[in-house]
Amino acid sequence: MSQPDLFRVQSKPWNTGRIIGPKPPLKPKHIWAIRQLLKNGGQLRDLALFNCAIDAKLRGCDLVKLRVSDVAPGGAVRARATIIQQKTGRPVPFEITEPTRLALLSWLAARGRRSDDWLFPSRSRPGEHLTTRQYARLVDRWVQLADLEPRAYGTHSLRRTKVALIYKRTGNLRACQLLLGHGKLESTVRYLGIEVDDALELSEQTDI
Helix, strand or coil: CCHHHHCCCCCCCCCCCCCCCCCCCCCHHHHHHHHHHHHHCCCHHHHHHHHHHHHHCCCHHHHCCCEHHHHCHHHCCCCEEEEECCCCCCEEEEECCHHHHHHHHHHHHHHCCCCCCECCECCCCCCCECCHHHHHHHHHHHHHHCCCCHHHCCHHHHHHHHHHHHHHHHCCHHHHHHHHCCCCHHHHHHHHCCCHHHHHHHHHCCCC
């Protein structure tokens, strides 16, 4: 063995075996399939969490820290809510659609009264909320239910899902920016993976 080889540290890259790059959003057929399977399996917490993730479009760190008082003060689930993002300190609004409201009501009834106010409390750490790692594991499980490859998807897939559909249907980047809570429009462009061809196609469809 040569002298340099004696000091060479052999280690695998952190992303060995992983699919890197932006995680794609879920398609409507995937959302429907996951919802039905969670509902049929009686997984009330997972169904409420999945629906909240799609509607709220929040980062995992903000989603797991939702409180009951954020979405259902006094026991009545709101149609809209606003929270302050941990990363940016900016307020971000989100809608709570009827399927999500129904799922939340069922989950809150099963959750029962607790001393903590976490919407999704941890099952292994009394008094704490679900962790982002636990949430990521749940996302892996959910995408497998839809016969998708878990390595190709992640928590940001759920954050992207609804805004990707909004952009595709309306081309309204400003709306997407507000819903994601981005400070700069350029961040939204990068996050949604909008290419020059997409922008030109929208421009061609606009007559002056």
